[in-house]
Amino acid sequence: MIPYARQSISKLDIEMVTSALNQEMITTGPLVDKFEEQLSGYLGAETFVVNSGTAALHCAYFGIGIESGDEIITPANTFIATQATAANLGAKIVFADVDKKTGLISLDSVRSTITSRTKAIVLVDFAGQPCDIDEIRNLIGSRKIFVIEDAAHSIGSLYKGRKVGSLADITTFSFFATKNITTGEGGAVSTNNQTIYQRAKRFSRQGLVREDEEFVLDTEGPWHQEVHEFGLNYRLTDFQCALGLSQLARIEEFKRSRKYIFERYRKLLIENQNIRLLEVKEYSDSMWHLFPIFVDSDIRLPLFKHLRSKNIGVQVNYFPAHLHPVFRRIPFSNSPCPNAESFYKEEISLPIHAGVTEENVDYIVKTVEDFFK
Numbered sequence: 001m002i003p004y005a006r007q008s009i010s011k012l013d014i015e016m017v018t019s020a021l022n023q024e025m026i027t028t029g030p031l032v033d034k035f036e037e038q039l040s041g042y043l044g045a046e047t048f049v050v051n052s053g054t055a056a057l058h059c060a061y062f063g064i065g066i067e068s069g070d071e072i073i074t075p076a077n078t079f080i081a082t083q084a085t086a087a088n089l090g091a092k093i094v095f096a097d098v099d100k101k102t103g104l105i106s107l108d109s110v111r112s113t114i115t116s117r118t119k120a121i122v123l124v125d126f127a128g129q130p131c132d133i134d135e136i137r138n139l140i141g142s143r144k145i146f147v148i149e150d151a152a153h154s155i156g157s158l159y160k161g162r163k164v165g166s167l168a169d170i171t172t173f174s175f176f177a178t179k180n181i182t183t184g185e186g187g188a189v190s191t192n193n194q195t196i197y198q199r200a201k202r203f204s205r206q207g208l209v210r211e212d213e214e215f216v217l218d219t220e221g222p223w224h225q226e227v228h229e230f231g232l233n234y235r236l237t238d239f240q241c242a243l244g245l246s247q248l249a250r251i252e253e254f255k256r257s258r259k260y261i262f263e264r265y266r267k268l269l270i271e272n273q274n275i276r277l278l279e280v281k282e283y284s285d286s287m288w289h290l291f292p293i294f295v296d297s298d299i300r301l302p303l304f305k306h307l308r309s310k311n312i313g314v315q316v317n318y319f320p321a322h323l324h325p326v327f328r329r330i331p332f333s334n335s336p337c338p339n340a341e342s343f344y345k346e347e348i349s350l351p352i353h354a355g356v357t358e359e360n361v362d363y364i365v366k367t368v369e370d371f372f373k
């Protein structure tokens with residue numbers, strides 16, 4: 001089976017992890033700081049690491065101070081973690097539809113869902129292609145609304161030459177095994193807002209306050225630390241950070257191979273009348289996470305089964321978040337998202353990762369073509 005996604009683990013990756021396991025501290029040690037420092041430098045924004053992309057979103061929402069009743073606008077075409085973490089803080093989830101050609105949040109839909117209670121708009125960089133954040137900022141104008149970027153797919157991507165991670169008020173990443181770089185499980189939060197950074201990071205470390213000048217209680221000794229707001233334990237281990245450091249050093253190599261595979265698929269499939277491809281925006285230089293194709297909804301399942309039977313590990317991204325049964329119990333603005341629904345019904349993701357060879361791509365394309373013969 002050619003997996004639809006797969007981690008790329010080098011000999012050096014393994015050596016780095018092994019060496020980290022021999023250190024004095026295997027968690028909350030120096031490699032955490034080092035990974036955070038390198039990520040901050042790479043992304044161009046202050047960054048801290050956590051143990052999943054879901055944790056990163058939870059911290060981001062806490063960081064901007066989401067409270068019960070705040071509305072957050074999210075695209076329907078995403079993984080449920082985008083919504084679940086905000087809902088867990090009491091936010092009212094508002095769904096925006098997506099652009100049919102890109103799967104990215106639709107500007108018109110955002111315009112029609114903004115209210116005076118909107119606290120944040122969440123951009124999900126579907127397939128690795130950044131959302132048009134300048135357009136979103138224009139739309140927000142002088143309103144006090146945060147822009148959160150769920151960049152689980154898009155570490156390494158550029159928007160108008162600028163790095164994803166340095167664009168939104170707060171950006172979250174996932175280092176799950178299928179993502180562009182991995183620590184097994186893991187994630188990160190980046191922001192250039194010092195107040196948000198402090199709040200979000202503290203939340204990921206049990207809410208512990210360690211700074212003398214912020215203590216409310218009299219300190220009885222150097223061991224003293226205190227909690228002002230509840231947090232959780234979202235820490236990442238040192239041996240995972242060792243892998244993260246080694247993976248980050250390979251990110252441009254990963255980007256080149258993902259781009260190469262994406263472009264080869266595109267070149268071979270663009271003339272095919274039976275399938276449609278994602279629209280590629282001129283403003284983007286993407287580290288492609290997915291290669292989605294679209295077919296008429298009545299042949300999506302037969303084609304999916306055909307490809308699986310030929311050992312091609314296809315997937316479907318995403319079951320529209322607003323259709324999950326959980327949203328029937330949570331009050332939310334039940335705006336219909338017809339584009340996200342048809343997008344889902346027509347979509348199949350072909351394998352793309354550093355281990356996909358040119359021969360794999362040619363075989364997959366030929367297998368797709370054979371299906372229509």
Ligand SMILES: *Cc1c(COP(=O)(O)O)cnc(C)c1O
Nearest residue numbers: 052053054079081152174175176
């Ligand atoms: C993977 C993913 C997440 C969650 O990340 P985990 O590390 O699996 O918790 C969130 N949002 C999107 C869009 C994702 O693809």
